[in-house]
Amino acid sequence: MEYNPDKIIFTAADFTGVKHGIKPVSRVGIDQEIDTDYLKNLCEEESLNLEIVESAIYDSKEKSSYAYIGKDKENIEDAIGAERKGDGKTAAHLFGYPDCCVEKYSDNEDIADNRFQLKMWENVDTAPHRMNSLFCLDSKVTREKIREEHFFHKLSSLSLSYLPYHPCSLDCSESLEMGKQIREKMGEDFPGHRKKVDEALKGPFLLIDDMNFAALEGQKDGNEIKYGDVKTDLTRVEDKNVLNALKKGNKVVENNGLEIHQAGEVIEHIEEGTLIQFQKTG
Numbered sequence: 001m002e003y004n005p006d007k008i009i010f011t012a013a014d015f016t017g018v019k020h021g022i023k024p025v026s027r028v029g030i031d032q033e034i035d036t037d038y039l040k041n042l043c044e045e046e047s048l049n050l051e052i053v054e055s056a057i058y059d060s061k062e063k064s065s066y067a068y069i070g071k072d073k074e075n076i077e078d079a080i081g082a083e084r085k086g087d088g089k090t091a092a093h094l095f096g097y098p099d100c101c102v103e104k105y106s107d108n109e110d111i112a113d114n115r116f117q118l119k120m121w122e123n124v125d126t127a128p129h130r131m132n133s134l135f136c137l138d139s140k141v142t143r144e145k146i147r148e149e150h151f152f153h154k155l156s157s158l159s160l161s162y163l164p165y166h167p168c169s170l171d172c173s174e175s176l177e178m179g180k181q182i183r184e185k186m187g188e189d190f191p192g193h194r195k196k197v198d199e200a201l202k203g204p205f206l207l208i209d210d211m212n213f214a215a216l217e218g219q220k221d222g223n224e225i226k227y228g229d230v231k232t233d234l235t236r237v238e239d240k241n242v243l244n245a246l247k248k249g250n251k252v253v254e255n256n257g258l259e260i261h262q263a264g265e266v267i268e269h270i271e272e273g274t275l276i277q278f279q280k281t282g
């Protein structure tokens, strides 16, 4: 049976990671109609345990449906129990997140702040694209906005990341290693999908915050990106003026925030934001 990212609800990174023993357990919320038979058959074929539970986890008062997969049934039970109790640290270890990243997220109040990633990513243009967790919706998923928005649903069904979580920093060596392993295994299992993920993650990107970003067809050079098109399927910019300016423009420059240029003229200014490119394309 073929892995089908449209049907499986687990991201390719989560599924590949568990299948190859790179991470013990993966969990996903089931908030839409899904083909559970497909998931059951696929897990059976790959000798993975699957458990679907109705549960209230962490500070949520309402019960929701969650699917957990893992090679080891006991790990799944432990993860379910930990999440019910709100024991994020234990759950995070079972999800395979490195200690340093778990520490960062459990001790850092910035996590609730969607500028966290922006701070982490500021002025980075050399990190390998397998560290790019821009399209990983894991820590964003509780936000009401995401539940409502078609864009994010589409994005998560494309599952464009190698890291199924956000690393503590862009030189976190354990995350880098995991991204490398998952990418390698994804290439063996679903080469077509890996190609898509590779292309999507290289950048360059204009990043306003983790809910507002644009993927551009171009190259970052110093503090600017010259570009042709905006890759609209990988772009979400709430401010219509900014989005329109980006579509008209051909260059963005970091200069006390960001400037959007068209034919040498500044046509729009964004107060705060950053330009990043994870890997030179070419």
Ligand SMILES: [Zn+2]
Pocket (backbone or CB within 6 Å): 098, 099, 100, 101, 102, 167, 168, 169, 172, 173, 174, 175
């Ligand atoms: Zn880390």
